[in-house]
Amino acid sequence: MISFILMVNKQGQTRLSSYYEWMDMQERVALESEIIRKCLSRSELQCSFLEYRGFKVIYRRYASLFFIVGTKADFDVRVKGIASDSDNYENELGMLEFIHILVETMDRWAGSICELDIMYQLEQVHFLLDEMVMNGYVIDTNKSNILRSIDLIEREGSKNEGMFR
Amino acid sequence: MSLKLRDLIRQVRACKTAAEERAVIAKESAMIRTAIREEQEHYRHRNVAKLLFMHMLGYPTHFGQLECMKLVASPHFPEKRIGYLGMMLLLSEQQEVLMLATNSLKNDLNSSNKFIAGLALATIGNLATPDMSRDLAPEVDKHLSNSNPYLRKKACLAMARCLRKCPDMVEDFVERVVGLLNDRSHGVLITVVQLMTQVLVIDREYILEEGGGQYDGEEDAYYESPTRTAFLKLVPSLVKLLRNLLSMGYSPDHDVGGISDPFLQVQILTLLRLLGANDVKASEEMNDVLAQVATNTETSKNAGNAILYECVQTIMAVESDDGLRVLAVNILGRFLLNRDNNIRYVALNTLAKCIADGAHAGRSGDGGGENGEDANTAASALQRHRTTVVDCLKDPDISIRQRALELIYHLVNQENVEALTAELLNYLVLCPRDHRGDICSRVLKVVDKFSPEDRWRVDTLITMLTIAGRECESSVQSATTIYISQSSEDLRAYAVHKLLKAIRDDDGSQQGLLNVGIWSIGEYGDLLLKPYSYNPPSSGGNLSEVAELSAMAPESAPVTVSFMALEPTSVVEIVEEVMNRHTCPLEVKQRALTCFTKLRERFENSADAATLEKIQNLVKKYEGSSSLELQLRSCEYGALINAIKGVSVKGGDGDDIFGANQGSESVSETVKTAAKEALARMPVVDIKLIQRKRAERADALMEGDAMDPFDAGSSDDAAPAPSSSGGGDLLDLNDIFGGGGPAAPVATQNGNALKAPSAKIEATPNNDVDLLADIFSAPAAPAPAPVATPAVGGFDIFGGGQPAAPAPAIQNNMFATQPVAVNPAPSLGSSLVDPFAAPTPSQQPLQPSAPAAIPSSPAAVGGPTPSSVTVQGFSHQGLTVEFESSKPDTWNKQNSLLVAKFINTTDAPLYGLHLQVAVPKYVTMEMKPPTSTTVPVTGGSSTKQVTQTISVTNTMLGTKNLMLKLKASFTSKGTKVEHLATCSGFPAGQY
Structure with missing residues (x-):
């Protein structure tokens, strides 16, 4: 399952974080800075996976923004000392593809997405992410499906008011 | 006035320092708290949005949790939406507040607005606690059959969460899943497949937990449960689904890189993997479709590779036929050739896992036999891709290299060990320094296990030391020396020639090489004087190539290895050069001294007088060294050389250095023989025994340095101190031979004690002291103490191993007045003469200890068994406490018996x-009650002595000394006296 999704820029500033496994604040801050440091230290030539504190981290870089997904085995067999035919790691290559779909979806949603779009429309991006991932599992990967519901929800929201925000 | 989120973000971005940012956030937090307190409903929405932002930056936001609850209860959709989002992000499932949301969630689940219901489902999916799951599962369940796919897919994942929290509900939900598999929406399909996967995992976990001891890890794969059985029936539907996806033409909705919905395919393959594992029928059903996926998937894009990768994993995990397995390994082989590092990474990872699993299955034996065979098929298929894996070692990406390395360790077998080890050594040259130590140890293991012949083994190890002597662990060094000493004379000659060459060519920084090399030159220096040549048989062709690191190709022609004979002078010069480098570590210098001393003996008949003189001078050179160890060695070896030459050295006080006043001018033959024997070749040591002993010692001591055979320094440090301060000449000699002690137990080991470790333990302490007493003492009483004759082993002068054997050869007993019986004093034997001897097994039970106490107190040396030492506890207000300490068990030196004697010096x-x-903490203690609580005047009318027995066990014997903290209370002449004291006067190293 996916344990967390991060969007971090080259300076190491988190632009979006979504955790599907509870961690307290200190842990989050430490984890984010550690991971981005590791990502930054890797070159283009190196593979996009790293292992960190039991997470398998898959990252992809788009311009100045890193999209980082941390995954864990569904069922941590090693802890329980059980043979490994069902330790259900996420498919790393599949995750890379998922990141790409996420970026494409965001891109189509905001025209051409950039770091600041994500920052200033934080809750919107979260809404979008919630249409794609729930509790660490993928809900849908179909761009038009996702965007259609987002669009409908937006309309639903603006029905009542323009008074907020 | 409340800021807009946008403005807050701007402000934060404008901050130049972290402190500024903190200030801005603190101010805003305060504003939000105020707003919350004042119930500013209007700003709730905005405040929660701001909290989300602050939360992301890593600031505390707990005060906003209740606000989220309030927003959730709002009738307006935007407020509800941000409220739920806030809940999902700000709250953990542990929080009590969540309870409050249960009701809102229930209402919203039943909302006619699909988006509100969707929000509620998402929240349940992300946050549900066990209680909530139980309460809300029926509502979620209803949505599973909702007409809207938007809600169905969310309900699937929400359900997965509920089941995860309440595994006991799993059974009730199996039925619902079936219909969902026919859904048209891919969103629903992917979620339902994930739900099924999760249910299987949860169910299995649950059953394993319930089953408790019934499932003991190995058997778990064969568990049965109603859920699994029900799902197994669905395998054909899943296969059909997957096949449809494969045959489906282009559909713009689901197309990723020319492949229809790779995500769904991957998820189905994952589910099939769980279902097919250990189920032959299911595996058969999916066999075809797996083959189809494996052969038909387009691999030009990442998406295709993701599917292939998943497919390979599934093939490996299920009971698929051999052909399919080979196909899978070949796919991985193709992956390895891919230019994309990510793909190579997963390939290496998967291959390593396959091999490891195969090994596991092979080991588990029963029932896993079939699996084991399968793994063998895979392994042999993998062998074909060996070169590709090896090529990955040259990749610029370190993570790829590391994976490849792991895999190569698994790939090594009898047939390919030579080629692969050569590759590993090649990599050793290139890899970062901090990895070298590890690689060396792994290579040692490989060489240990698969080495086809001794020559290759020694050769490889020496080459490894040449490359990474700096980084390799001492175990590698000692293993190399042991292998050299175990080998034939011919091979020893080869090794020592090679080592000499390597040392000559080295810049002096490869400490491991120097250690091993100098030791070998010392031991086998005579072999250097003869020319050496070796014609390898044409089959084992690549030996010399490995050696020279020039050509690694296994098929190159055999080359004759030959070394020229060396002059004694040049050998000495080479060692001297090493020693004179200012970078030369102390450890190497110490060894070099030993080497010189031995060379002096080896070259006795072959070198001219000048060389011999030079060697002696080289040894002497360090007599004034500021390093105590060097000085000590220098002096002692000097004496040893003189002893061999037959020169009697006069001590400062005119006494003969070799003991008591004998008045004889020349050294007796006995002494001469003994000295020669001291310099004889070391006995061959069994590496297995050492490894085992070392492990035991490691367990017992947990002291890294103490067990390091090369780290003789730690024990050496202790040794010189007492000898230089203590009893003069005799003591020094004592040390020489005491130091030689470690060699002796080996003799014992070669003899009878090999099978009786306890006997060995006993033997060790004997020989040092005994032999000292025996060899260098007045020719008086016959010594009952045994001294081994050379028959036991040519090297064995000190080998007083067999208590049964009387020693007719040497019958001198220094302490003739006391019969030298089995002496429980611990070993003198720090590794003085030759540190390489240190790991000899018999030394283990005792840590090398400072020899101080023993020779300085004859009572301890030759005293009755068990010898006892009286240690002053304290003396206070007329009460003196003394501890008469003794070792009750000869076999366990850790135990000591302390008898506290109370002496009353007052008159009442x-x-x-x-x-x-x-x-x-490292000492355990047991106290018996005192014989009396009244202490009569000692020496007075009552002769009864008051004692109290304390038995202590010092678990750190040898490294830490026994210390006691005493608190005595008594009444003296009517006044109550209390006294605290510390007693640490126990002889170091013994107690």
Whole structure:
């Protein structure tokens, strides 16, 4: 399952974080800075996976923004000392593809997405992410499906008011 | 006035320092708190949005949790939406507040607005607690059959969460899943497949937990449950689904890189993997479709590779036929050739996992036999891709290299060990320094296990030391020396020639090489004087290539290895050069001294007088060294050389250095022989025994340095101190031979004690002291103490191993007045003469200890068994406490028996005596009550002595000394006296 999704820029500033496994604040801050440091230290030539504190981290870089997904085995067999035919790691290559779909979806949603779009429309991006991932599992990967519901929800929201925000 | 989120973000971005940012956030937090307190409903929405932002930056936001709850209860959709989002992000499932949301969630689940219901489902999916799951599962369940796919897919994942929280509900939900598999929406399909996967995992976990001891890890794969059985029936539907996806033409909705919905395919393959594992029928059903996926998937894009990768994993995990397995390994082989590092990474990872699993299955034996065979098929298929894996070692990406390395360790077998080891050594040259130590140890293991012949093994190890002598662990060094000493004379000659060459060519920084090399030159220096040549048989062609690191190709023609004979002078010069480098570590210098001393003996008949003189001078050179160890060695070896030459050295006080006043001018033959024997070749040591002993010692001591055979320094440090301060000449000699002690037990080991470790333990302490007493003492009483004759082993002068054997050859007993019986004093034997001897097994039970106490107190040396030492506890207000300490068990030196003797020096009895003793953590203690609580005047009318027995066990014997903290209370002449004291006067190393 996916344990967390991060969007971090080259300076190491988190632009979006979504955790599907509870961690307290200190842990989050430490984890984010550690991971981005590791990502930054890797070159283009190196593979996009790293292992960190039991997470398998898959990252992809788009311009100045890193999209980082941390995954864990569904069922941590090693802890329980059980043979490994069902330790259900996420498919790393599949995750890379998922990141790409996420970026494409965001891109189509905001025209051409950039770091600041994500920052200033934080809750919107979260809404979008919630249409794609729930509790660490993928809900849908179909761009038009996702965007259609987002669009409908937006309309639903603006029905009542323009008074907020 | 409340800021807009946008403005807050701007402000934060404008901050130049972290402190500024903190200030801005603190101010805003305060504003939000105020707003919350004042119930500013209007700003709730905005405040929660701001909290989300602050939360992301890593600031505390707990005060906003209740606000989220309030927003959730709002009738307006935007407020509800941000409220739920806030809940999902700000709250953990542990929080009590969540309870409050249950009702809102229930209402919203039933909302006619699909988006509100969707929000509620998402929240349940992300946050549900076990209680909530139980309460809300029926509502979620209803949505599973909702007409809207938007809600169905969310309900699937929400359900997965509920089941995860309440595994006991799993069974009730199996039925619903079936219909969902026919859904048209891919969103629903992917979620339902994930739900099924999760249910399987949860169910299995649950059953394993319930089953408790019934499933013991190995058997778990064969568990049965109603859920699994029900799902197994669905395998055909899943296969059909997957096949449809494969045959489906282009559909713009689901197309990723020319492949229809790779995500769904991957998820189905994952589910099939769980279902097919250990189920032959299911595996058969999916066999075809797996083959189809494996052969038909387009691999030009990442998406295709993701599917292939998943497919390979599934093939490996299920009971698929051999052909399919080979196909899978070949796919991985193709992956390895891919230019994309990510793909190579997963390939290496998967291959390593396959091999590891195969090994596991092979080991588990029963029932896993079939699996084991399968793994073998895979392994042999993998062998074909060996070169590709090896090529990955040259990749610029370190993670790829590491994976490849792991895999190569698994790939090594009898057939390919030579080629692969050569590759590993190649990599050793290139890899970062901090990885070298590890690689060396792994290579040692490989060489240990698969080495086809001794020559190759020694050759490889020497080459490895040449490359990474700096980084390799001492175990590698000692293993190399042991292998050299175990080998034939011919091979020893080869090794020592090679080592000499390597040392000559080295810049002096490869300490491991120097250690091994100098030791070998010392031991086998005579072999250097003969020319050496070796014609490898044409089959084992690549030996010399490995050696020279020039050509690694296994098929190159055999090359004759030959070395020229060396002059004694040049050998000495090479060692001298090493020693004179200013970078030369002390450890190497120490060894070099030993080497010189031995060379002096080896070259006795072959070198001219000048060379021999030079060697002696080289040894002497360090007589004034500021390093105590060097100085000590220098002096002692000097004496040893003189002894061999037959020169009697006069000590400062005119006494013969070799003991008591004998008045004889020349050294006796006995002494000469003994000295020669001291310099003889070391006995061959069994590496297995050492490894085992070392492991035991490691367990017992947990002291890294103490067990390091090369780290003789730690024990050496202790040795010189007492000898230089203590009893003069005799002591020094004592040390020489005491130091030689470690060699002796080996003799014992070669003899009878190999099978009886306990006997060995006993033997060790004997020989040092005994032999000292025996060899260098007045020719008086016949010595009952055994001294081994050379028959036991040519090297064995000190080998007083067999208590049964009387020693006719040497019958001198220094302490003739006391019969030298089995002496329980611990070993003198720090590794003075040759540190390489240190790991000899018999030394283990005892840590090398400072020899101080023993020779300085003859009572301890030759005293009755068990010898006892009296240690002053304290003396206070007329009460003196002394501990008469002894070792009750000859076989366990850790145990000591302390008898506290209370002496009353006042003129009136002491009453109410109460002694409390505290010991450090590493000591365990047991106290018996005192014989009396009244201490009569000692030496007075009553002769009864008051004692108290304390038995202590010092678990750190040898490294830490026994210390006691004493608290005594008694009444002396009517006044109550309490006294605290510390007693640490126990002989170091013995107690």
